[in-house]
Amino acid sequence: NAGVTQTPKFRVLKTGQSMTLLCAQDMNHEYMYWYRQDPGMGLRLIHYSVGEGTTAKGEVPDGYNVSRLKKQNFLLGLESAAPSQTSVYFCASSYRTAEQYFGPGTRLTVT
Amino acid sequence: GNSVTQMEGPVTLSEEAFLTINCTYTATGYPSLFWYVQYPGEGLQLLLKATKADDKGSNKGFEATYRKETTSFHLEKGSVQVSDSAVYFCALGGSYIPTFGRGTSLIVHP
Numbered sequence: 001n002a003g004v005t006q007t008p009k010f011r012v013l014k015t016g017q018s019m020t021l022l023c024a025q026d027m028n029h030e031y032m033y034w035y036r037q038d039p040g041m042g043l044r045l046i047h048y049s050v051g052e053g054t055t056a057k058g059e060v061p062d063g064y065n066v067s068r069l070k071k072q073n074f075l076l077g078l079e080s081a082a083p084s085q086t087s088v089y090f091c092a093s094s095y096r097t098a099e100q101y102f103g104p105g106t107r108l109t110v111t
Numbered sequence: 112g113n114s115v116t117q118m119e120g121p122v123t124l125s126e127e128a129f130l131t132i133n134c135t136y137t138a139t140g141y142p143s144l145f146w147y148v149q150y151p152g153e154g155l156q157l158l159l160k161a162t163k164a165d166d167k168g169s170n171k172g173f174e175a176t177y178r179k180e181t182t183s184f185h186l187e188k189g190s191v192q193v194s195d196s197a198v199y200f201c202a203l204g205g206s207y208i209p210t211f212g213r214g215t216s217l218i219v220h221p
Contacts, residue, residue, distance in 0.1 A: 004154075031207070042213040043155075043200070050207055058208065090154050097204050099145055102154035 002026055006091050006103035013081045013110045021076040021106050023091030029101070031094045032074040033058075034066060036087040037105075043090070049074055081110045113138045117201045117212035124191055124219050132186040132215045134175075134201035142205030144168075144177050144184040149198045149214070158186075158199070191219045 007022045023032065034046040045058030047066040055066045063085060065077045074093075078085060086109050092100040117134045124130060136144070143162045147155040159168030161177035161184065168175050173188045184201060196219045203210040 040213075043211045045208060048208065056207075092155075094209075097143070097206060097209075099143075099157045099160055099204070100147075100155075100209060102147075102156065104154050105152075 004091055004093055004101050004103040006089075006106050008106060009104065010107045011109070013078075013108065015082060015110060017081050018077070018079050019081065019108075020078075021089055021091075021108075023074045023076070023093075023103060024072055025074075025091075025093040025101070026072065027093060027095070027101065028071070029093035029095050030071070031096060032068065033092045033094075033100065034064070034074065034076045035090045035092065036060065037090060038087050046076065046089075081108075083110045086110045113142070113203050113206070113210040115201050115203050115210050115212040117199075117215050119213070120198075120216035122215060122217050124217070126193055126219055126221050127190045128219075130186070130188040130191045130195075130217065132199055132201075132217070134184045134186065134212060136182050136184065136201075136203050136210075138182075138203055138205070138210075140205060141179075142203045144175070145202040145204060145209075146173070146175055146184070146186050147200040147202060147211075149200065151197070155200060191217070193219045193221055195219050 049068040052071040091103040146158040159170040161168040164179035201212040
């Protein structure tokens with residue numbers, strides 16, 4: 001039982017490049033979330049999903065897209081990376097509105 | 112809307128000192144309350160939770176009681192260890208989107 005896994009763990013991008021972050025969970029959770037964490041800003045919600053095939057915007061969705069084609073996977077895409085997207089990205093999942101389970105994070109640097 | 116306010120850090124303590132990290136919330140209805148801990152370089156992990164008023168959550172020597180009358184969920188530990196050094200987040204559940212506090216950094220010196 002791996003819980004929540006994130007791929008990759010680290011990535012460096014040049015401005016304008018694109019990439020996809022993958023989140024996978026093996027707990028059969030309906031709800032999944034993408035957050036970014038920046039110093040002094042706490043956690044900020046980017047997008048979330050309450051079920052397969054559904055997504056919704058969070059607090060800071062601009063510059064990101066998501067997809068939830070399978071219940072266990074939640075993908076976060078950056079179409080044209082900007083230095084302001086340098087951050088640590090966390091994925092989380094939960095059984096409805098119960099406690100969340102977090103992945104280990106992806107550290108992204110955009111130069 | 113919902114909100115969570117927790118004390119700003121860092122909180123710096125000596126080993127074996129008593130810890131309190133304050134957390135207050137505003138919410139409609141009867142949300143669940145959580146404390147998460149984040150160790151350096153890791154994701155958040157659930158420390159304890161309480162799902163209704165007067166519930167006490169506890170884990171690893173940490174405790175917090177759901178106080179509806181004061182809308183608070185303060186985290187306490189009687190004797191901290193160096194290994195407790197981490198960032199602690201108070202959070203509110205009960206809707207699609209959980210609400211997190213900004214986090215409180217705890218530094219414990221030997």
